[in-house]
Amino acid sequence: MMKTITAADGHALDCWFEPAAGERRGGIVILQEIFGVTDQLKGVAAKYAALGYEVAIPALFDRQERDAVVPFDQALRGRDMMLASDLEQTTLDIDAAVKALAANGGKVGVIGFCWGGGLALRAAQDLDVAAGIAFYGTRLPQYLDRPLKAAFLGHFGTLDDHVPVEMLDQAKTYFPDMEIHMYEAGHAFANDARLSYVANAADLAHARTIEFLARHVG
Numbered sequence: 001m002m003k004t005i006t007a008a009d010g011h012a013l014d015c016w017f018e019p020a021a022g023e024r025r026g027g028i029v030i031l032q033e034i035f036g037v038t039d040q041l042k043g044v045a046a047k048y049a050a051l052g053y054e055v056a057i058p059a060l061f062d063r064q065e066r067d068a069v070v071p072f073d074q075a076l077r078g079r080d081m082m083l084a085s086d087l088e089q090t091t092l093d094i095d096a097a098v099k100a101l102a103a104n105g106g107k108v109g110v111i112g113f114c115w116g117g118g119l120a121l122r123a124a125q126d127l128d129v130a131a132g133i134a135f136y137g138t139r140l141p142q143y144l145d146r147p148l149k150a151a152f153l154g155h156f157g158t159l160d161d162h163v164p165v166e167m168l169d170q171a172k173t174y175f176p177d178m179e180i181h182m183y184e185a186g187h188a189f190a191n192d193a194r195l196s197y198v199a200n201a202a203d204l205a206h207a208r209t210i211e212f213l214a215r216h217v218g
Contacts (some may be wrong), residue, residue, distance in 0.1 A: 005058065005100050007092040011101025013068070014059040015097055016044040025052035026217040027101025027108040028128075029094060029123070032190070034078030036061050036069040040193040041113075048111075051210065052216070054104060058097040060090055060116075072194055082115050087142070089121065094119060095127050102128065105115035109217040111209065113161070114138055114188060117154075121175075124150040131216035133209050135190050138162050144174045152178045153212045155205040157198075181208060 004014045016037050017113065028048050030041055037057050045055040061068040061081050070078040094110070101108045107130035112120030117137020124132030125146050133153045152175065156163055172180060183201035188194050190202040 005091075005096045007096045009089070009092055011063060011089070011093065013062040013093050014097070015100065016042060016045065016057040016059075017100075018042070018055040018057075020052050020054040021050045022052050024054055024104070024106065026054075026106035026213075027098075027104065028053045028055045028099065028213070028217070029059045029097045029108065029110045029129075030055060031094065031110060031112035031119045031123075032057065033114035033191070034070065034073060034075065034082045036078070038069055038193070040191060043192075044111075047206075048213075052103055053109075056097040058093050059120075060085065060093055063089060063093070064218040074177060083152045088174055090119060091126060091176055092121055094123050098123070098127050098129060106172070107131075109133065109213050112137060113190065118143060121148070121152070122200070124148050124152050131212060133212060135205060136160055136163060136187050140167050140171045144171065148175055148178065151212070151216045153181045153209065154178055155183065155190070155208070156180065157183050157187060157189050157201070159184070159186040162187045179212075181205065 020163045052109040066106045109131040110120045110123045113135045117134030118139045119133040121143040131151045185198040188196040189198040
């Protein structure tokens with residue numbers, strides 16, 4: 001269900017919460033692509049909630065436009081909203097979701113997709129999280145300014161033109177402890193609502209993510 005949470009600077013934002021099924025193992029914050037809190041992401045949240053994690057998806061576009069959900073065929077609109085966002089403010093919004101889950105007990109991990117994958121790096125650098133996971137995280141160079149404080153897992157496609165080999169190699173060098181897996185796929189290969197979806201790559205990436213979360217979150 002959608003609830004309102006409040007960031008440290010007083011900004012109130014929407015956040016989708018999916019309750020854990022059965023015994024609660026911890027919390028997971030899912031960080032959006034450039035399309036907002038989509039039904040597809042809510043489906044991802046339901047899958048991880050079924051494993052025993054309470055899941056939160058903060059609406060990171062709320063500072064630009066309330067209730068913004070961008071159709072997948074309007075990527076330029078989503079890109080413009082992403083570019084208009086402020087990284088420090090967005091990190092505050094993510095932190096509000098992390099703290100909301102932590103208040104219910106246990107450790108918290110962060111999973112980000114596309115724009116959210118890069119933001120997961122910042123969360124693992126600055127916030128009180130036990131693990132971070134990036135699915136084809138973008139805009140990586142802006143995060144090469146401080147060390148990781150949490151375990152980190154990255155999933156990237158060999159054909160992803162959003163994350164060139166040179167960019168990924170730079171990140172690998174800067175974060176030598178980051179665990180990275182490559183897949184024969186392009187960008188957004190785990191989004192099952194888009195033509196870019198590659199089922200075998202997505203399934204393997206999620207399986208690795210589940211194992212990583214079990215080790216670091218619970």
